[in-house]
Amino acid sequence: MAPDPNTPKSAEEGIPYTLEIESINFFVRLMSLLGLPRSVGEIYGLLYFSPEPLSMDQIATRLEISIGSASQGLKTLRSLKAVKTSYVPGNRRDHYVAESEFRRLFSTFLNDEILPHLESAKERIERMEEALPKVSEDEKSFYDIRIEKLRRLTKAGGRLLPALARLLKI
Amino acid sequence: MAPDPNTPKSAEEGIPYTLEIESINFFVRLMSLLGLPRSVGEIYGLLYFSPEPLSMDQIATRLEISIGSASQGLKTLRSLKAVKTSYVPGNRRDHYVAESEFRRLFSTFLNDEILPHLESAKERIERMEEALPKVSEDEKSFYDIRIEKLRRLTKAGGRLLPALARLLKI
DNA sequence: TGCAATTTTCATTTTTTATTGAAATAAATG
């Protein structure tokens, strides 16, 4: 987690300590809303207010997490296009900066996490319809209505994704 | 979980077996997208295609979960306004039916789960601003821009909620 | 190419979350 208030290491390097803490908190919560682990939020939160690119090693040290965790967290963030690597001359380590265009982060998330669910939902509804003819006529309308509602829900979900993307054009 | 394909109990009571399975699957996924436990999705999925109100006991038996789990799951669903109790004459047990207006379910979810996050995010951004003046002038613009982006993000989030509610007026 | 530095991977451990089962509580019936 974050460094001890008694040893504000970051202040020495110019990042105001409170800012760092609040940023990490902010993104830990945001990421957990998206179902991502704490460490991912911590890393992104740290990078977000870092004017300099940070190496994996620096990240792990600052956050007091293992390098394994840092590596996996950065992998996740890379796959979300939430961080990018930045070349630092005279330094062989990979360095990372936060991608501060949230739009990209969210659109990747929506496409990778939500869209597949929507698609499998559609298939599932089709299978429900196939199961339906075996039902007697008077029962049918109850089931029909429910299936229709599911169909509308997934349709609304489908319309939602682009709408979200538009609204999040921060 | 769901009953064994070899003993389709539900067919005996008029609920097509495939429909029940697919419905449970559908809602297990949907609920887990909202961060709710599997059992909650199972219960809602079962109720969604049940023409008759079901008692807690029937639910637990059908899904092969404990009555403790059923009780807690139903509590969650009640708090989300996703199920309502229904009086069944000559029967002392509480019976449940699914609230099939998803709008209500989602708006409760948005208000209870998302809105508080947005509000705490605003406070957090204020604290970031307070931390800022300690920073030198040339560093300031970097931080200012980042904070401004966070502000826009939360603002977009704020606009999102009503937009979501509107789109989900299934 | 060989070596050292760095990163990734993944089996193990830790932590967190969900489920069970049983005791406590509440509600209805005779």
Next chain:
DNA sequence: CATTTATTTCAATAAAAAATGAAAATTGCA
């Protein structure tokens, strides 16, 4: 109002998810 029936609560257990740490793989440099 005692007893049976139903529901809730909650400590204990099980399951799932995340973090660690060390071995394996990769990378850059001499």
